[in-house]
Amino acid sequence: MLDIRWIRDNPEALDAALEKRGAASESAALIALDEERRAHVARVQDAQARRNAASKEIGAAMASGETEKAEALKAEVADLKQFLSTAEETERDLDARLRDALARVPNVPLDDVPVGADEDANVEVRRSGEKRTFDFEPKEHFELGEALGQMDFEVAARMSGARFTLLNGGLARLERALGQFMLDVHTTEHGYTEVNPPLLVRDDALFGTAQLPKFAEDQFRTTTDHWLIPTAEVPLTNIVRETIIDHDYLPRRYTALTPCFRSEAGSAGRDTRGYLRQHQFYKVELVSITDAETSIEEHERMTRCAETILERLGLHFRTMVLSTGDMGFAARKTYDLEVWLPGQGAYREISSCSVCGDFQARRMNARYRPEGEKGTRFVHTLNGSGVAMGRALIAVMETYQQADGSIAVPDVLRPYMGGIDVIGAGG
Missing domain, CATH: 3.30.930.10 (Bira Bifunctional Protein; Domain 2)
Incomplete structure (x- = not known):
């Protein structure tokens, strides 16, 4: 299996290697899958950070008597918890999709391997x-x-x-x-x-x-x-x-x-x-x-x-x-x-x-x-x-x-x- 980080840094090299093998280009599709996975991970991290911050803000709002603000924060935390409750499964699914896609890509030939169809x-x-x-x-x-x-x-x-x-x-x-x-x-x-x-x-x-x-x-x-x-x-x-x-x-x-x-x-x-x-x-x-x-x-x-x-x-x-x-x-x-x-x-x-x-x-x-x-x-x-x-x-x-x-x-x-x-x- 190839390293997705190497593919991100060397998309042209991957596609050139696959062309030598007589295979179709894969870098764009693999990078798109990885971008989707990375974007989801970033959203999860942002949601976790915001949930933690909002939870603290609820306590401060309650202490200062800002009941309306506290209720709004509670609603926000509930929404974040709902998102996070399914986020882990979504992340596993995205990981599996990327891994399966990478698993079907052949290895990159060494430079001294003769190029040919058969x-x-x-x-x-x-x-x-x-x-x-x-x-x-x-x-x-x-x-x-x-x-x-x-x-x-x-x-x-x-x-x-x-x-x-x-x-x-x-x-x-x-x-x-x-x-x-x-x-x-x-x-x-x-x-x-x-x-x-x-x-x-x-x-x-x-x-x-x-x-x-x-x-x-x-x-x-x-x-x-x-x-x-x-x-x-x-x-x-x-x-x-x-x-x-x-x-x-x-x-x-x-x-x-x-x-x-x-x-x-x-x-x-x-x-x-x-x-x-x-x-x-x-x-x-x-x-x-x-x-x-x-x-x-x-x-x-x-x-x-x-x-x-x-x-x-x-x-x-x-x-x-x-x-x-x-x-x-x-x-x-x-x-x-x-x-x-x-x-x-x-x-x-x-x-x-x-x-x-x-x-x-x-x-x-x-x-x-x-x-x-x-x-x-x-x-x-x-x-x-x-x-x-x-x-x-x-x-x-x-x-x-x-x-x-x-x-x-x-x-x-x-x-x-x-x-x-x-x-x-x-x-």
Whole structure:
């Protein structure tokens, strides 16, 4: 959420930022709402001051025998009390209207983010690894998985419907191995603290990370008014909600391996075949909480942590900086890692790392106390995939496939596979 004080001081900057995102101007409407709220608060303060003054004047008028004046003052106080009796509710309503309006305004992109309407304006930063060459026609992951008898879409559909998959045997173990490998690297080498968070959260947690109210249709809601997490970003970032952190304890870095749940409301007809876009999937998430001065540096660091995973898996990928029209609602800048899938012959996003500034922290009231300062500031938050396990499984399957349809296990995963180095039809 943006600061209304900043918007009042920089209306042109806000509208220019929104234009870069392809969104309509908002400053005039937001400032008008704020003016209405401020004017009402001023009237309340004036009414309270006048009520107090008039109450004292009543006593003086009674003491001096000015009965008519005292009665007029009593009538004035009664009118002021009537106004004040509803003023608090009106103020809450105005606060809520302004907060709701601010909650629907996206974050302001950093100056170095490429301007563009969509993914066509994304800019490649670097590439890593080489595309594998094959002496046979590489297959897509779902062809491989079904032929192995270890990736079953029909059984999952009978239980749960579309966009669910049942893994078994070697592929189920391979996906588990991927998650354990990622966690071990991030915790032992990259300094992240492993967390096992709740998978069900309340409205305010999703509001804090900006999934609500704008993206409610993309979430799954339970009958108990909890939400299934779309990513561990939500509970990990909310660890610091409504807290004040000593500066010495920053940065904080958290990681978690969790199932994630998304309705994929905006992806009708996209990637309906295979394991790429599911309602339920696993992901290793990275979250950092920093001060204002180090968040940009932390963004580069987090992206390198995710890149390290793909490098050690021996996968070819490219790192892209997203354009203003393609990056997420809460982000100021985003890097996407796009892994090469030989079966598809295409790059597909496998990790997204974003710096959000104080946008989420303002929604969560998460602050820190800078050294040598009496006041507090909002922390800066960052989140990234470290990485999506299902998409990593797809990339490993397609990159390490053999001519007979088996899957070679990457060297770094073999310690997690109980000595299995090839996944064949037998398991």
